[in-house]
Every structure is written in structure tokens, then in C-alpha cells.
Amino acid sequence: MNESIWSKTVQFPERPPLPGDLTADAAVIGGGLAGVLTAHFLKETGLRVVVLEASRVGSGQTKNTTAKITSQHGLIYHRLLEQIGEERARQYAEANQRAIEEYRTLIAERRMECDFAEAPAYLYSTAERESLEQEFKAARLLGIDAALCDGAELPFPVAAALRFDRQARFHPMKFLRTVAEPLEIYEQTAVQSVEGNRLQTDRGTVTARHIIFATHYPFLNVPGYYFMRMHQERSYVLALENAAQLAGMYLGIDEDGLSLRPQGDLLLLGGGNHRTGENSAGGQYRKLRETARRYWPESREAAAWSAQDCMTLDGVPYIGRFSSSTPNWYVATGFQKWGMTSSMVSALLLTDLIVKGESPWEAAFTPQRFEPTASAKALMQETAQATKGLARKLFTPPRADIEALPNGHGGVVEYDGDKVGVYKDNSGEVFIVSIRCPHLGCQLEWNPDEKSWDCPCHGSRFDYRGNLIDNPAQKGLEHE
Template identity: 65%
Template sequence: MTDSLWVKTTELPSYPPLREEIRADVAVIGGGMAGILTATFLAKAGLHPVVLEAEQVGSGQTKNTTAKITSQHGLLYAHLIEQFGEDLAQQYAHANQQAVSQYRTLIAEQDIDCAFTLSPAYLYSTLAEEPLVQEAQAARRLGIDASFTRHTELPFSVRAALRFDGQGHFHPLHFLKALLSSLEIYEHTPVLSIDQNQLVTPHGIVNAEAVVFACHYPFINSPGYYFIRMHQERSYVLALENAGNMEGMYLGIDESGLSFRPYGTYLLLGGGSHRSGENTAGGRYERLRRLAQQYWPKSREVAAWSAQDCMTLDGIPYIGPFSSSTPNWYVATGFQKWGMTSSMVAAQLLTDQILGRKNPDAAVFSPQRFKPSASAKMLIEETAHATTGLTKTFFDPPRTELETLPIGHGGIVEYNGQKAGIYKDEKGEIFVVSVKCPHLGCQLEWNPDEKSWDCPCHGSRFDYKGNLLDNPAQTDLPHK
């Protein structure tokens, strides 16, 4: 994976690690969009937040987003009305519409130069129109400006499309950078443990009245049990030059549907989504490259990267109190590939909850919700995935021999009489790691597109040397 277009065009300030014991009104764990926005709103409300970031600000999922600011989140609203009723569906729609408006307001008030552009957002299908007709009807019932159409700017014909007006896109790291100067931030400060409201880091301690987990995937397993209620998915993006001009943002609802959005003279082409740990065959980037050449033969690739997203049981983020047994702990996770609007929703909801203010849209996002008709099937599937991953660790034999592993490839082999993960680089050098995920012990799988070891159970990821890339795991892999 190379750096995203956002990373290539941004230099963020750096901050020191925490090296003392301090007090704060709120400790925000995570320096991505959700954490920084939450800290910004808390500070505006007169509280003293501190942000604790394990690596660097914006270095997690925020740097890899496609940065669509939209309340159009796939085929969602018809599902919400059916499963949760119109009142809760209305809360979700209103919260996300407000999030789009709040971005516009904040950017205008602070005169933030982040290439914010109003843009319609489209869902499209090359196969069927009825799902889009139903989604259009549902969206309009909830007060969203949605219209059914068959006309798009796409380089291929579609059966049908659904257009949401008044949406937008921006440069996420330019926006994030503008918010940092007023905040107290500590980088390279992972939270190792929390005892009630005391947070322990490698070289310091924070005593806080409230704690916000805005670190993508909560790293504490109990209470909350978020590892049972979420999985993670990866998707892939190319940034292209000379790929024509588009005004709108597009997302295909078909199984192999693509994502499109413009950024200045560039076009972002995305797709290839899969559950983390389920890409042993690879080829996701290559498919996008073939399509880019098919649709725009004169286009040129300037960046390629991937993103990882937490997916909840029922398709709604978990935003609110962390658990019933941890007063003053809060969480924002499970953003379902819509991290920009969900981050703004989380910042506003959590600020209201910490201040004791009632927010009319809070119920639909409650982490304590469970509706069997919407969640039971997915809960069974998540349990099955975890069981399979654990079983492989103990019972699956190695899949190849070290001598037969090709140059530039990784695989699970027998090494010194034990099962191990091996990667042979282009020079033939061998890198050996454990394939047992340090989170809960599931067997890792090789991802040839990223040259990484990925967990199919809960989405932890490690590079070929064993260095941690994505949580919920908190430690590197043992390696030789």
C-alpha cells in the first residue's frame, strides 16, 4: 500500500508524547476525525479535553477515507424503516443530514481551505431498479431530497440511479489540520489500561472525568463486547489523472459495484471490498487498474491505497455510553464506511451526552440496542467466523513448504517444526512471524495486495515483519 492522495498533499504538525500525570475533563482516545471533532466540540463548550493518539494525528483510517460527506449510506433507509420503524429511521436521517450541514458551517466559520465542494451523491445499479425505487421512496418519507434517475456521468450505462442533492466532499487532512491548534494533543501515547477514569500510558497518566473511545475499534474487550458485535472490511482506491470530469459522487449497489468521486483534477476509483482476512487470492488493485484503462485509456495512476471499516450487526454505528457498567465512558465506532458524516454525528452526540444535554437523535445510535430481527443473523455469522478462525489456529496444518513459496509471496508454512507465517521478499530474504493473532488467538491470513497478515475474526492487521497496523490488537506479532 502506498500513501493516500491526502497524505501525499499534507504535512500535519507533530506533538510530543505524554510524560507526566495530568488531569482533564475528558480524555479522548484517538486522533482521527471522530476524536478531533469530539475534542473540538467539547472545547467549544468550555470543557478541557485531551487527545491521546497511539501513533500520529490522522494516521489511522482518516488518512485513507474517500472523504465523501453524505447522508446517503447505501441501501439503508428502506431497511431502517422496515427493521426499526420510521421514528428511529428519521433520527438516523436527521443526524446525518445535520452532519453534512455542520461541516459546511464549521468550514465557513473558520474559513478552512480544504477543497470542500457541494456535490450530488448517487447510488447506481447496472442490474436492477426496484431497490433504488424503494430507497428513493424511503428517503423522501424521511425528508431527504432524493430523486430517481437513469442519467449519470459514469463511463457505462446504468439500469437506474438514486440522487441525493446537497451533499459534499473535501480534503480530510486539510480540514483536520485546521482544528488542531486549539487542542491539547499527545502523540505516540497509546493507552495501555484504564482503571475507572484513570488512563495509563507508557510514560504518563491521565485522570479524567469522562473517557471517549474514538480509536476506530475499542481495544477493551469487556465490558462492551464490541468484538462480538462487529467485523472489519477492507476496500481499495486508485487516484487517477486524465480520467474525465465528474460533478457527482457515485456508489454501485451491485456485488461488484464501484465507487467514484472527484477531487480537483483527479478521480478516485474505489472497489474490491472484502472482509478483512479474506483476500488470499489478491488482485483487488489490479482489477481497478484494468477498469481504469478500460474506461479511461489515457488515465494515469498517482496513488493507490486501501481503507478498513468497522461493520456493525445491524448497519448502524455504535455511538453513546460504552456500557451500562462504565459510567462516563463513551464510544464511537462501527461507522460502516461512512466515517466522515459518522464522525460529525459522534462529535455532536457525545458532546451533548457528556454535558448532560438531551439529543433527539441519540436513541438510534445507542450501543446498548439489540433488535433480534436486525441483528441475530449477523451475530450468528460473527460467532461462526470467530470459531472458524480459532479452530484454524489449532487444527489447520501448514499450507505449503518454505522451499516452494515463491519470491514476493507470503504463506503459512511449517518452519522449525511449527506453523508460521512466512514472507519472501523480492531478494529472497525470509520474514517469519506467528500467525496467531494476539487479540483473541484467531489464525491470521496473508493479504497479497497489502503484503500484510490480517485477522478474519476481528480485523487486526500486521505488516510482513509483524508490526501492528490496525487494532483491536495492541501488540506486534512475535517474529524471528
């Protein structure tokens, strides 16, 4: 499996599993950046906080980020002004600007060695200016230091670029290791169910006044119904040696736009975005490698990896109370492509809700929101996608048989009268798994770029042996 430069260069000390039943003021489910930061700030207020991690700290999405700390989140501010109005759009902008400052302050106070560096963030287009001009006006209206420019650093011509100043980048795993060090964290402790103020794990029961779901994608379907309000997407990254030394961070707004940022002597090149479970043709890494050869023919590939992101109906994360019926449960999910900034926003917002009962940004991020103009069409699309995923299971014929499947390939085949998922490795060894997602039953699709089985409905992923990679599913696949 591909590994990011972040996880290749940092080792975390092992934490023990939960030793048995215990009681705490707050329990955080998930040991990624959002969960660890939330636990950090809650602990600072004097609460006893425990973090429960099913695997290892930082083993989820945090290690796969491009690690941009930015309030520039694509073409969002013009859209927010139109859809939710200036007041809540300003809350979104202020929360993300504050998140950057909080990283800067925390890193300086703790003297963290995490490769933190100030850097401008740019949106660019090779085709048009109008969208960037609209975003520029919206950003300035909301108090963000922005400027239109020409993007001259890039190796290809652009029609326009929009620069946000006082943004930043860092090494997320070095940062996470330092923040996590003094916290009470239990690894290899999977939360199986939550009822009231009790969390049942495979190691014992935790009772807590406040429960925070920071698991990337909530594993409970009810209440909250987050599976109806989000989908997941994948994107791909190459770390290149001997490529351009850029000063800024870049994101293309065109359909095939690229993400670029420096990291030491490396250039991180990202792209190939698609909905999880919809990459049967593959070729995402190949396209990035072709781009690298085109613009930096002398470059060398140091690493390649991919990321998974939760996408909400209206493009704003769900951060706040989990549901109206569970006032002491909280959630942080749906970070789109902006997990670093959104993790800090989550930690600050949830700490305010738990300690003070309110947050100045609560209205913008509340999971209880539903904006008809922003969300109705997206909700219909999510419902249609889930229906399509279930219909695949019922009506799609097998695509091959095991004998015809070439070595090194996977696919849906006929086996003993049933459709199953089969991967045949380069030596010809065959791995057979169920193609029914254990989350809600959608038919899985083979992802040849990552040799994984991916769910097109809600984004659960499994390796070719059937082991769980990404939630909301909580268990692996049945296999032969």
C-alpha cells in the same frame, strides 16, 4: 506501503508525548477525525480536553477515506424503516443531514482551505431499479431531498440512479489539521488500560471525568463486547489522472459496484470490498486497474491505497455510552463505509451526552441496542466467523515450505515443527512471524495485495515484519 493522496499532500506538526500524570475534564482516546472533532466541540463548551494518540494525528483510518460527506449510505433507509421503525430511522437521517450542515458551517466560519465542494451523491445499479425506487420513497418519507435519474455521467449504462442533493466532498487531512491545531493533543502516547476515570498510558496516567473511545475499533473487550458485534472489511482505491471529470459522487449497489468521485484533476475509483482476512487470492488492485483501462484507457495512476471499515450487526454505528456499567465512558465506532459523516455525528451526539446528559439522536445510535430482527442472524455469523478463525489455527495444515515460497510472496509454512507466517521479499530475504493474532488468538491470513497479515475474526492487521497496522490488537506479532 501504498499511500493515499490525502496523506501525500499534507504534513502535520509533531505533538509531544504525554509529559506525565495530569487531570482533565475529558480524555479522548484516538487522534483521528472522530476523536479530534469530539475534542473540538467539548473544548468549545469550556471543558479541558486532552487527546491521546498512540501514533500521529490522522495516522489511522482518516487518511484512507474517499472523503465523501454524505447522508446517502447505501440502501439503508428502506431497511431502517422496516427494522427499527420510522422514529429512529428519522433520527439517523436527521443526524447525518445535520452532520453535512455542520461541516459546511464550520468550514465557512473558519475559512478553511480544505477543498470543500458541494456535490450530489448517487446510488446506481446496472441491473435493477426496484431497490433504488424503494430507497427513494424511504428517503423522501424521512425528509431527504432525493430524486430518481439515469446516471448519464457514467461511462457505462445503468438501470437507474438515486440522487441525494446538497451533499459534499473535501480533503479530510487538510480539514483535520486545521481543527486539531488549537487542541491539547499528545502523540506517541498509547493507552494501555482504563479503569474507572483513570487511563494508564506508557507515558503516565490521565484522570478524567469523561472518557471517549474514538480508536476506530475499541481495544477493550470487556465491558461492551464490541468484538462480538462487529467485523472489519477492506476496500481499495485508485487515484486516476486524465480520466473522467465527474460532477457527482457515485456508489454502485450491485455486488461488483464501483465508487467514484472527483478530486481536483483526479478521479477516485474504488471497489474490491471483502472481509478483512479473506483476500488470500489477492487481485483487488488488478481488478480496479483493469476497470480503469476499460473505461479510461488514457488514464494514469497517481496513487493507490486501501481502507478498513468497522461493520456493525445492524448497519448503524455504535455511538453513545460505552456500556451500562460505565456511565462516564463513551464510544464512537462501527462507522461502516461512512466515516466522515459518522465522525461528525459522533462529535455532536457525544458532546450533547456529556454536556447535557441527552441527545435527540441517542436512541438510534445507542451501543446498548439489540434488535432481534436486525441483529440476531448477524451475531450468529460473527460467532461462526470467530470459531472458524480459531479452528484454522488448530486444524489447517501448512500450505508450503519456505524453500518453495517464491520471492515477493507470503504464506503459512512449516518451520521447526510449527506453523508460522513467512514473507520472502524480492531479494529472497525471509521474514518470519507468529500467525496467532495477539487479540484473541485467531489464525492470521496473508493479504498479497498489501503484503500484510490480517485477522479474519476481528480485523487486526500487521505488516510483513509483524508491526501492528490496525486494531483491536494492541501489540505486534512475535517474530524471528
